[in-house]
Amino acid sequence: MQVSVETTSDIERRMTIGVPAEKVQQQVDKRLQEAAKTVKLNGFRPGKVPMSVVRKRFGPGVRQEVLGDVMRESYMEAIQKEEVQPAGMPRFEPKTVEEGKDFEFVAVFEVMPAFEIGDMSKIEIEKPVSEVEDKDLTKMIDNLRRQQATMKEVKRKAKKKDVMTLDFAGTIDGEAFDGGTAEDQAITLGEGQMIPGFEDGLIGAKTGEEHTLDVTFPEDYQNKELAGKAAQFQVTVKKVEEPQLPEMTPEFFQQFGVEADSEEQFREEVRKNMARELKNGISNKVKNQVVDGLLQVTEFQVPQGMVDQEIDRLKQEAVQQFGGQMDASQLPSELFQDQAVRRVRTGLVFQEILRKEELTADEDAVNTKLQEIASTYQDPEEVIAHYNSNPEQKQQLEAVVLEDKVVDLVLSKAKVKEKKYKYEDAVKPPQQGA
Numbered sequence: 001m002q003v004s005v006e007t008t009s010d011i012e013r014r015m016t017i018g019v020p021a022e023k024v025q026q027q028v029d030k031r032l033q034e035a036a037k038t039v040k041l042n043g044f045r046p047g048k049v050p051m052s053v054v055r056k057r058f059g060p061g062v063r064q065e066v067l068g069d070v071m072r073e074s075y076m077e078a079i080q081k082e083e084v085q086p087a088g089m090p091r092f093e094p095k096t097v098e099e100g101k102d103f104e105f106v107a108v109f110e111v112m113p114a115f116e117i118g119d120m121s122k123i124e125i126e127k128p129v130s131e132v133e134d135k136d137l138t139k140m141i142d143n144l145r146r147q148q149a150t151m152k153e154v155k156r157k158a159k160k161k162d163v164m165t166l167d168f169a170g171t172i173d174g175e176a177f178d179g180g181t182a183e184d185q186a187i188t189l190g191e192g193q194m195i196p197g198f199e200d201g202l203i204g205a206k207t208g209e210e211h212t213l214d215v216t217f218p219e220d221y222q223n224k225e226l227a228g229k230a231a232q233f234q235v236t237v238k239k240v241e242e243p244q245l246p247e248m249t250p251e252f253f254q255q256f257g258v259e260a261d262s263e264e265q266f267r268e269e270v271r272k273n274m275a276r277e278l279k280n281g282i283s284n285k286v287k288n289q290v291v292d293g294l295l296q297v298t299e300f301q302v303p304q305g306m307v308d309q310e311i312d313r314l315k316q317e318a319v320q321q322f323g324g325q326m327d328a329s330q331l332p333s334e335l336f337q338d339q340a341v342r343r344v345r346t347g348l349v350f351q352e353i354l355r356k357e358e359l360t361a362d363e364d365a366v367n368t369k370l371q372e373i374a375s376t377y378q379d380p381e382e383v384i385a386h387y388n389s390n391p392e393q394k395q396q397l398e399a400v401v402l403e404d405k406v407v408d409l410v411l412s413k414a415k416v417k418e419k420k421y422k423y424e425d426a427v428k429p430p431q432q433g434a
Contacts, residue, residue, distance in 0.1 A: 002017070011111055011113050017074050017105055017106075035054060070103065084111055086109045088305025110305050125414050126418075126419050127419070128285055128421040130422065130426040131278070136424070137271050150246075151243060158237075163243065167236045170233045196215065205237050207240050211234075212232060212234055213233040214232050216230045248266065290411070298349055302344050350403065361402050369397060
């Protein structure tokens with residue numbers, strides 16, 4: 001077998017492979033002989049069809065099948081011989097296919113990019129510093145109680161936290177606009193569900209009243225056609241309700257999976273959960289900045305085949321989020337292109353760091369992470385047993401440990417500065433970089 005490799009770009013290769021005609025013909029003859037044992041043709045008994053007839057009738061089709069198999073097998077043998085690392089499946093281009101001549105074809109494929117990790121000391125990380133304060137705990141418990149609240153209609157003036165049912169119609173320069181009209185719309189005053197000024201303008205309103213609200217859409221409003229424009233809303237208040245918060249009883253605590261006999265015990269459990277959420281929030285923010293930094297200082301070309309595979313995975317994830325009620329192939333690939341490229345680049349960079357630094361998911365680190373995860377469940381031992389008996393789950397856990405080690409390594413080399421954050425800001429999901 002003759003092999004030559006041409007480099008057409010940093011990550012694309014054209015491999016020309018020649019296979020002796022005898023090797024191809026041997027496989028064709030072998031398959032035809034096997035077929036002759038069972039083939040059925042009019043005028044001949046089964047298994048008694050002359051080889052010349054079998055060759056004439058089935059030879060071209062069998063040869064095509066053999067050529068396909070030869071290309072795949074020869075390609076696998078060639079990449080091992082040439083010690084290249086493909087990134088995705090090849091595209092085959094047959095060149096010389098005439099019977100009696102050596103078979104020659106070209107395999108076009110992408111290879112894993114070769115690159116060096118950039119200077120980590122140039123990466124700047126802002127590490128949030130925060131804690132669960134008493135006011136944060138009180139707000140969280142208030143929100144939990146409001147989730148289970150019953151509503152009581154009131155005739156007084158509306159105040160913050162009241163739920164108001166209303167009709168409204170909005171105009172810009174006297175003209176109605178899409179999305180500016182609603183009936184029986186329920187909003188909680190002071191929660192920021194509507195654009196700035198809308199809810200504040202209804203505090204003090206009563207059932208049956210009509211109000212005119214002059215507001216301005218934010219400059220960063222999601223609908224660019226409305227962003228920054230002044231609008232006027234005619235509002236009719238149809239109902240004002242006050243939430244009736246439930247008592248702090250053991251039955252109430254159980255609705256949130258907390259076994260507690262007193263409000264003090266419940267508050268302590270909620271505080272622990274908030275502390276875990278805070279730790280995860282800070283960790284995610286830092287990790288996102290680490291990824292941004294690594295991608296900024298490390299340049300390389302990404303194999304499109306790997307990106308396409310990642311796009312397919314993202315499509316499947318999107319379908320699952322919507323309950324599997326759509327065909328993933330119908331989703332436009334462009335929607336996922338940037339996210340897929342980021343995922344692939346991140347994965348390759350992390351793999352290179354792990355390889356170069358010889359980082360491993362040692363047993364102690366994996367067990368520590370497992371204990372941390374298990375502690376959030378009612379029966380930690382059951383969770384630990386589940387992970388230890390499930391190789392796939394254990395492998396995912398090891399991957400998390402390896403990611404943490406990469407992040408720690410980058411933090412040890414990067415410029416890290418701390419910044420005070422409010423609890424609610426620290427737990428917000430990070431905004432991904434480009």
